[in-house]
Amino acid sequence: xxxxxxxxRFLNTFKLNxxxxxxxEHKDEVHIIKDGFRPTSGDGFILLEKxxxxxxxxxxCLPVVVCEPDxxxxxxxxxxxxxxxxxxxxxAIRKMAHLGVRRDRMxxxxxxxxxxxxxxxxxxxxxVFMEAGFSGRIFKYKNNSVFLDIRQANIEILKGEGIENIxxxxxxxxxxxxxxxSYRGGEKEKRQINFVSLM
Numbered sequence: 001x002x003x004x005x006x007x008x009r010f011l012n013t014f015k016l017n018x019x020x021x022x023x024x025e026h027k028d029e030v031h032i033i034k035d036g037f038r039p040t041s042g043d044g045f046i047l048l049e050k051x052x053x054x055x056x057x058x059x060x061c062l063p064v065v066v067c068e069p070d071x072x073x074x075x076x077x078x079x080x081x082x083x084x085x086x087x088x089x090x091x092a093i094r095k096m097a098h099l100g101v102r103r104d105r106m107x108x109x110x111x112x113x114x115x116x117x118x119x120x121x122x123x124x125x126x127x128v129f130m131e132a133g134f135s136g137r138i139f140k141y142k143n144n145s146v147f148l149d150i151r152q153a154n155i156e157i158l159k160g161e162g163i164e165n166i167x168x169x170x171x172x173x174x175x176x177x178x179x180x181x182s183y184r185g186g187e188k189e190k191r192q193i194n195f196v197s198l199m
Contacts, residue, residue, distance in 0.1 A: 030092045
């Protein structure tokens with residue numbers, strides 16, 4: 001993805017020098033991008049290097065950006081159900097705090113993902129989240145079915161880490177009419193590109 005002419009157009013459009021795309025593994029690894037380091041796999045970035053796009057690809061999973069407006073650092077993570085259960089967002093926040101960012105100054109943006117309106121799950125997945133310490137509020141019940149609210153799960157993580165400034169786009173990639181790609185909707189190969197960069 002983003003090779004050749006497509007890569008050139010992306011960098012030129014946003015006035016960037018480079019981009020980083022990893023092989024996503026649905027885990028909780030968050031890499032720090034600085035001094036030319038370009039990891040090949042993982043599910044999150046913390047950017048210290050300017051004019052570089054940290055890109056995560058999604059097609060129902062939740063992209064989460066965490067930044068501090070007055071501090072030259074930003075993170076973006078790919079939070080599918082596995083990464084959410086492993087609390088990848090908390091991993092990013094803790095690394096940012098270790099680098100000197102104040103939690104009370106951080107803010108988070110939740111991008112488009114499958115919503116609790118459409119994300120039907122089985123009982124075994126519910127047990128994974130309950131055992132990881134999430135509240136029952138991340139589940140919705142309708143017509144004898146259970147639906148996971150992955151956005152609410154990540155909001156719980158963010159608030160648990162002291163982040164109160166949370167901006168939720170609240171768009172469902174499956175039932176929205178805005179043209180997003182959805183894995184559950186049958187688009188197995190197509191992805192949204194979500195990125196953050198420091199200027």
